[in-house]
Amino acid sequence: MNDNAAELQELEGLFEKVSGYFSLLSEPMRLKILHVLCNTERSVGDIVQTLGATQANVSRHLNLMHRAGVLARRKDGNLVYYSVCDAEAVQLCRTVSINMASAPEPAVKRTNLRRFMPAKTGT
Numbered sequence: 001m002n003d004n005a006a007e008l009q010e011l012e013g014l015f016e017k018v019s020g021y022f023s024l025l026s027e028p029m030r031l032k033i034l035h036v037l038c039n040t041e042r043s044v045g046d047i048v049q050t051l052g053a054t055q056a057n058v059s060r061h062l063n064l065m066h067r068a069g070v071l072a073r074r075k076d077g078n079l080v081y082y083s084v085c086d087a088e089a090v091q092l093c094r095t096v097s098i099n100m101a102s103a104p105e106p107a108v109k110r111t112n113l114r115r116f117m118p119a120k121t122g123t
Contacts, residue, residue: 021089024068029053029061031093033082037071038090041083 024030029051036042036050048058062082065071072085084090 021068024064024070025089025093027061029057030065033058033061033065034070034084034090034093037082037084041074041081043079043081045079047082 025034032051033047036047042050044055044059044062047062048055051058062071062073066073066082070084070086070089071082074081
């Protein structure tokens with residue numbers, strides 16, 4: 001086995017983990033959820049109302065993101081609240097979005113991009 005093949009074999013686990021991370025972030029609804037939660041904790045009902053989606057659909061995505069360690073969850077009585085606990089996920093999405101908006105044919109106007117996953121005040 002040559003050095004390149006040995007190196008690739010050693011990195012196989014990392015590549016699998018990175019692939020799973022990107023797969024999690026490849027769903028538009030999950031990006032919308034990150035956008036809604038990037039600066040604040042919100043209840044499931046608030047997230048559903050903001051996104052205009054069904055509670056079943058939003059809850060499924062929230063649960064996947066929580067199990068993957070991207071979102072934190074807490075219960076307060078009958079309400080469940082979610083917040084971002086993986087700031088790198090938001091930063092990664094923000095970086096990719098800025099890059100995509102800088103393309104010759106951007107998907108959104110640059111003026112709208114400033115509102116996408118806004119950075120927390122003071123960071």
